């Protein structure tokens with residue numbers, strides 16, 4: 442993160458979601474940021490940049506640095522830069538393990 446030339450802090454605007462009550466503030470607001478973050482990653486990738494979605498940060502410290510009001514919650518940091526490696530695609534979990542038809546059933550994962 443320290444080497445990335447750009448860090449984007451993605452924040453949930455809790456009051457904008459307040460219209461939908463606690464579900465809006467606790468769930469929709471976070472979903473909004475997840476969708477926005479993923480779109481950003483795809484757009485940066487398409488432009489040839491490398492990114493990382495970072496959730497492991499000190500929220501209290503970040504709030505302090507950016508002077509965020511209490512209803513603006515930092516949810517993710519996106520690092521953006523030029524990649525120094527092109528990683529091999531990693532093996533994905535098989536669809537049969539993560540797609541459930543009609544009802545949820547427990548699957549033994551490796």
Ligand SMILES: Cc1cc2nc3c(=O)[nH]c(=O)nc-3n(C[C@H](O)[C@H](O)[C@H](O)COP(=O)(O)O)c2cc1C
Nearest residue numbers: 475493494495496497498516517518530531532533
């Ligand atoms: C919600 C979320 C939080 C993440 N937090 C971190 C993080 O703190 N540090 C990190 O190196 N990568 C973080 N990542 C990136 C993942 O480690 C991983 O590189 C990325 O999701 C790509 O996964 P894939 O290999 O399944 O495509 C995070 C990803 C997500 C979705």
